[in-house]
Amino acid sequence: MSDLDLRPTARTCGGLGEVAAEPVRELMTGRTVPLGESTRVRRLLPGLGRRMVGAWCFVDQYGPDDIADRPGMQVPPHPHTGLQTVSWLHGGEVLHRDSVGSLQTVRAYELGLMTAGRAISHSEESPRDHSPILHGAQLWVALPDAHRHxxxxxxxxxxxxxxxxxxxxxxxxxxxxxxxxxxxxxxxxLVGADLSLVGGASARLPLEPDFEYAVLSMAGAADVDGVRVEPGSMLYLDCGRRELPLRADSDAELMLLGGEPFEEKIVMWWNFVGRTHEEIDRARTDWMTGSGFGQVTGYDGDPLRAPELPPVPLKPRGRVR
Structure with a gap:
């Protein structure tokens, strides 16, 4: 998954200094952004006020979209550093190609997990013969310093x-x-879990008190810790909870994301996660000069060009704005 914003802002994330001391229930609504040629997604993370949930640093949710007579997802080859990507579908298929030689169709309720580490490039597309409905989420996990290379x-x-x-x-x-x-x-x-609630059900899900959490609605509405969460929105919940009350009047599908608050401060710009402006600048230069990211073979189209860096240095400042 790529951030296709041609003017990406510097996303400064991480650090324990801004973990709330009081209970928090923060409902976030995604902003709609284009992804490739014909897909639009709802971007929940990073948002205006919150940048990370544990190590989760990027959440896009899309669909359900009728792509019966359309090409569906078409994301050209693009680079990543310092993160993992998680592909999770409720409907449809995504064909993944990458520069370490992977060629894999990921289907609904299967995990496609790519570790970028020091550098990787990949593409994502709906197969030529694809299901009529595309519905899923794309997520990134920031790698801690000991593992990001x-x-x-x-x-x-x-x-x-x-x-x-x-x-x-x-x-x-x-x-x-x-x-x-x-x-x-x-x-x-950390944890990432897909939750399916039967209409009329009430349940209590065990949690880790040292984790912070967010609950994303994929389909249907549910009451999460007493807050109504509608499709395309996400509820942030802070640390200190041992269980999560859930209730749904009709069938609902959710995603639970959580983890220990990420201790390190990071800089996330375009498709890179680093620690300094210089790292991001070097990664961008390497991508544009064809160095270090390998080649994605088999995709019918040109790779993405990197946007221009902002005129001021990128600085890590913390987990929330």
Whole structure:
């Protein structure tokens, strides 16, 4: 997934100094941005006030879109550094190609996990013969300093564990939930889970008190800790919670994202996560000169050009604006 904004702002994130001391229930509404040739997404993170939830630093939600007579997702080759990308679908397929040689179709309720590490490039597109509906989320996880220069890699997991209770099914996409762990590789304490609530159900989901959380509505509306969360919106919840009350009048599908508040300050600009302006500038130059990111083969189109850097230095300042 790429940030296709031609004038990306410097996103300064991370740091424990701005973790709230009081209970927080902050409802966020996504802004609509274009993705590729024909897809529009709702961007929930980073937002105007909140930049990260644990190590999660980027959340796009899209669909359900009728693409029966359209090409669907078409994101040309583009670079990443210092992060992991998580592809998660409720409907449709995404064909992933990358510069380490991966060629994989990711389908609904399968985990596509790419670790950029020091540098990778990839493309994402709906296959030529694709399902009529495209519905999903694209998410980024910031890598901590000890792992952000690791070798790039891609994982595809089709058999993910679940946590169930009456009226609730939680698929553990990444990290751990209630003692159950995803097979996906993680580099910091976090969780990503897909929640399916049956209409009329009330449930209480166990949480880690040291984690902060956010709940994204994918389909249907649900009451999350007493707050109504509608499709395309996300509720932020701070640390100190041991369980999460959930209730739905009709069937609802949610995503739970959480983790320990990210200790390091980071700079996120375009598709790069770094620590200094100089790192971001070097990554941009490497991409534009064809150095370090490898080649994506098989995509029918040119790679994305990087936007121009802003005229002032990029500086890491903290987790919230």
């Amino acid at each position: 690791t070798e790039p890699a891609f994982e595809h997991h089709t058999d993910l564990p679940q946590v169930t209770s009456p009226g609730l099914r939680a698929t553990v996409v990444l990290g751990g939930l209630d003692g159950t762990r995803s097979p996906g590789t993680v580099h910091s304490p």
